[in-house]
Amino acid sequence: MSENALTYYLYAFTHLKFDKSKGDAPHKPVLLISILQAFERKLIADSQIYITPELTDLFKTNWNLLVTTNHTLGFALPFYHLKNERGGWWELVPKPGCEIWLQNAGSMKTFGNLNAAVAYAEIDQNLTILLKDEQSRTVLKQALLETYFPGQVFTNPGFPNNHLNDLKREMLEESPAEYIAKLKSLKTRLDPETYQIEVYSRDSIFRREIVRLYDDMCCITGARVSAPYSFSMVDACHIVPFYKTFNNHPANGIALCPNLHRAFDKGAISIDDDYCVIVSTTFVESENSAYNLKMLAGTQIHLPKDEQFLPDLKAFAWHREHTYKG
Incomplete structure (x- = not known):
C-alpha cells in the first residue's frame, strides 16, 4: 500500500x-x-x-x-x-x-x-x-x-473474549430463573443502549450455538448452506418462546430454515414425542406445490450429536398444547 x-x-x-x-x-x-x-x-x-x-x-x-x-x-x-x-x-x-x-x-x-x-x-x-x-x-x-486520548495508558483487551465466554456459560449452566433475574438486574443497572447490546449478544450466542449444534442444517429438510457467521440460511428457533420462560438453553431450540421457522411459530407444524413432524390440517395449501407442508408429515428431524443438547420433549409438548393448530 x-x-x-x-x-x-x-x-x-x-x-x-x-x-x-x-x-x-x-x-x-x-x-x-x-x-x-x-x-x-x-x-x-x-x-x-x-x-x-x-x-x-x-x-x-x-x-x-x-x-x-x-x-x-x-x-x-x-x-x-x-x-x-x-x-x-x-x-x-x-x-x-x-x-x-x-x-x-x-x-x-x-x-x-x-x-x-x-x-x-x-x-x-x-x-x-x-x-x-x-x-x-x-x-x-x-x-x-x-x-x-493523549497521555492515557492503553492495553489491548484479552482474547479470547472472557465476557462472551461467560455469556455462553450462563446460557448452558444457569436455570431460566437465574437467567431472567440477571437480565432484570442488568436492565436496572445499565443505560438503555448498553442493555440492548447485552441482550443482542445473548441472543446471538444462542443462535450461534443452535446453528453449530445442527451443523448449519435445517433439522427438518436437511438443507445446509455453510457461510460466515454474519450470514446463514438457517434460523435458531426457540421451541417455547423466550419471553414465556426465559429459557435460552440449546435444548429449548432447533435449527430451521426461515419458512419452516415461521410455520413452527404460527403452529402450522410441530414435533411429536418421536421427534417426527406433525402438520396441522387447519391450514389451506396449494396441492400442486413441490414444497407442500403435508409432504413433511412423519419426517424425523435431524438431532444434535451431543445428547445433552437434544431438544426437550417437554418443550415440544408445550408447543403442541399452546401453539400448534392441530
Whole structure:
C-alpha cells in the first residue's frame, strides 16, 4: 500500500467530525480502534464490517479503558455517522426494505434500530488493505490514541473474549430463573443502549450455538448452506418462546430454515414425542406445490450429536398444547 493512502487515512482518522456540544465525542475513535483490533484478531477479514457480539464487546471494553469524560456509551450513532466523514470511505448497506429508514438519522439513535436496519458497513478498498497490514494498523491506532486520548495508558483487551465466554456459560449452566433475574438486574443497572447490546449478544450466542449444534442444517429438510457467521440460511428457533420462560438453553431450540421457522411459530407444524413432524390440517395449501407442508408429515428431524443438547420433549409438548393448530 502506498504512503499516500496511509497519509490520507491518518489525516481522516485524526480529523473526524464531532458533535461539539459536549466537547470532542470519543465514540468514533473508540469504534475505529475496535475495528483495528477486530482486523488484528481476524474477526474481520474484508471490507464488510458487520455488527457482531465480538465487535460490540471490543467497543464496550475499549470505552471503559479510554473514556474518562461524562459521555454516554453509544455504539449506534458512531457506526451510523461515520458515513458522513469526508471522502465517503464508510458506507452503510441497508437490509432489504430498510433503505428509507437509513435516511432518517433520528431513527438510528438506538442499537436495536441500527441492528434491525443495517446489514453491514462497507469500507473503502484502500482502507481495507491498510487494515489488513500490521504496520499500518499500528500507525493508525497510535494516531487515534495520541489524538483523542493523549497521555492515557492503553492495553489491548484479552482474547479470547472472557465476557462472551461467560455469556455462553450462563446460557448452558444457569436455570431460566437465574437467567431472567440477571437480565432484570442488568436492565436496572445499565443505560438503555448498553442493555440492548447485552441482550443482542445473548441472543446471538444462542443462535450461534443452535446453528453449530445442527451443523448449519435445517433439522427438518436437511438443507445446509455453510457461510460466515454474519450470514446463514438457517434460523435458531426457540421451541417455547423466550419471553414465556426465559429459557435460552440449546435444548429449548432447533435449527430451521426461515419458512419452516415461521410455520413452527404460527403452529402450522410441530414435533411429536418421536421427534417426527406433525402438520396441522387447519391450514389451506396449494396441492400442486413441490414444497407442500403435508409432504413433511412423519419426517424425523435431524438431532444434535451431543445428547445433552437434544431438544426437550417437554418443550415440544408445550408447543403442541399452546401453539400448534392441530
